[in-house]
Amino acid sequence: MAVVCGRYVVTRAVADLLPDLLADSGDLNDDYNVAPTALVPVVRERHEQRAVTRASWGFLPGWAKDARAKPQPINARLETVGASGMFRRAFAQARCVVPAIGYYEWTITAGGKQPHFIGAPDAALAMAGVLSAWADPALPRDDPDRWRLSMAIITRDAHVAPGEVHDRMPACLTPDGYDEWLRADSSPDQLLRLLEAESMQVAETLTHYEVDRAVGNVRNNSPDLIRPLATG
Numbered sequence: 001m002a003v004v005c006g007r008y009v010v011t012r013a014v015a016d017l018l019p020d021l022l023a024d025s026g027d028l029n030d031d032y033n034v035a036p037t038a039l040v041p042v043v044r045e046r047h048e049q050r051a052v053t054r055a056s057w058g059f060l061p062g063w064a065k066d067a068r069a070k071p072q073p074i075n076a077r078l079e080t081v082g083a084s085g086m087f088r089r090a091f092a093q094a095r096c097v098v099p100a101i102g103y104y105e106w107t108i109t110a111g112g113k114q115p116h117f118i119g120a121p122d123a124a125l126a127m128a129g130v131l132s133a134w135a136d137p138a139l140p141r142d143d144p145d146r147w148r149l150s151m152a153i154i155t156r157d158a159h160v161a162p163g164e165v166h167d168r169m170p171a172c173l174t175p176d177g178y179d180e181w182l183r184a185d186s187s188p189d190q191l192l193r194l195l196e197a198e199s200m201q202v203a204e205t206l207t208h209y210e211v212d213r214a215v216g217n218v219r220n221n222s223p224d225l226i227r228p229l230a231t232g
Contacts (some may be wrong), residue, residue: 001211002017004027004073005104006017006035006036006104006135006165007033007034007035007073007104007215007218008034008100008102008103008104008118008127009031009032009033009034009100009101009103009104009119009138009225009226010024010028010029010030010031010040010057010099010100011028011030011031011032011101012027012028012029012030012043012103013101013124014028014099014100014101014124017101017123017124018099018124018126019176020175020178021043021050021097021099021126022043022052022099028041029183030154030223031221032215032221032222032225032226033102033215033218033225035055035058035218036057036058037055037057037058037232038056038057039054039055039056039057039173040054040055040056040057040098040151041053041054041098041099042054042055042096042097042098042099042129042131042151043096043097043098043099043182044094044096044097044131044182044209045182045184046141047189048183048184050182053149054149055096055131055150055151056147056148056149056150056153057074057151057153058072058073058074058150058152059072059073059074059076059087059090059130059150059151059152060072060132060134060148060150061086061130061132061134062089062132062133062134062135062149062210064134064159065137066137067134067136067148070148073086074152074153074173075152075153075154075168076091076130076152076155076157077154077155077156078114078156078192078195078196078199079153079156079157080129081130081154082188082191082192087130087152090116090130090131090132091130091188092185092189093193094130094131094132094133094187094189095128095129095130095131095181096128096129096130096131096151096182097126097127097128097129097149097178097181097182098126098127098128098129098153099125099126099127100119100124100125100127100170101124101125102117102118102125102226103117103118103119103125103126103170103225104116104117104118104121104211105118105166105208106166106216107166112213113213113216113217114120114213115206115209115210115212115213115216116208116209116210117209117211117225117226117228118154118165118169118206118207118208119206119207119208120136120205120206120207121205121207123205125170125171125172125202126172126174126224127153127154127170128153128154128170128173128181128195128199129151129152129153129154129173130151130152130154131149131150131151132149132150132151133147133148133149134147134148134149134150135147135148136148139202148195150183150203152169154170154171154195154213155168155169155170156168156169156170156171156195156196156203157169158203163172166189169199169206170199171195171198171199171200172199172202172203173194173199173202174198174201174202176198177194177195177198180194181194181195208217209228209229210228210229211225211226211227211228211229212224212227212229
């Protein structure tokens with residue numbers, strides 16, 4: 001199967017729908033077709049304070065020799081994120097929340113690939129993520145552009161809705177789980193238990209519907225992309 005959550009949506013409305021995370025986020029840009037490599041808003045905790053920053057979607061590990069190093073995965077599996085050589089340190093020390101209105105997945109039909117929009121009605125998603133800070137060795141240590149922040153979204157099996165669309169889905173948090181997920185002293189075992197329980201709870205609220213195939217082209221970016229496909 002293809003990677004899960006290869007496109008998602010974040011709009012200004014997400015700040016009102018996730019007030020515990022984004023009350024002081026300022027203006028967010030509407031992006032109805034967020035794709036890998038995009039610079040996206042994430043919430044992390046630094047010095048015991050939550051902060052909204054931007055990270056590139058595609059995890060560039062700190063040990064990478066250059067910014068073009070491969071792979072730069074956009075997803076990290078819940079089942080292995082705590083033990084993976086790629087993500088283990090970030091999972092223990094550098095977690096974030098990736099806000100979204102919803103995300104897209106595709107099914108294979110007789111007529112080709114059909115996109116679906118997946119989300120929680122009248123709510124937004126707080127997708128769990130891991131962060132990496134990579135230092136560009138070509139730039140001086142005091143150059144503010146030396147550090148590149150990147151992230152991957154954690155995914156889990158989708159044996160509950162919307163499993164009929166894809167076998168994986170983003171692992172999401174409820175407001176009750178934000179503090180434990182973001183704070184520095186949470187242990188990996190605690191985090192895995194938290195994310196398993198929280199993501200199951202969110203998964204049960206998700207719905208999906210077919211949308212226009214225009215979403216397949218990253219140059220298309222408008223509210224029309226998340227409108228239900230006309231039937232009949």
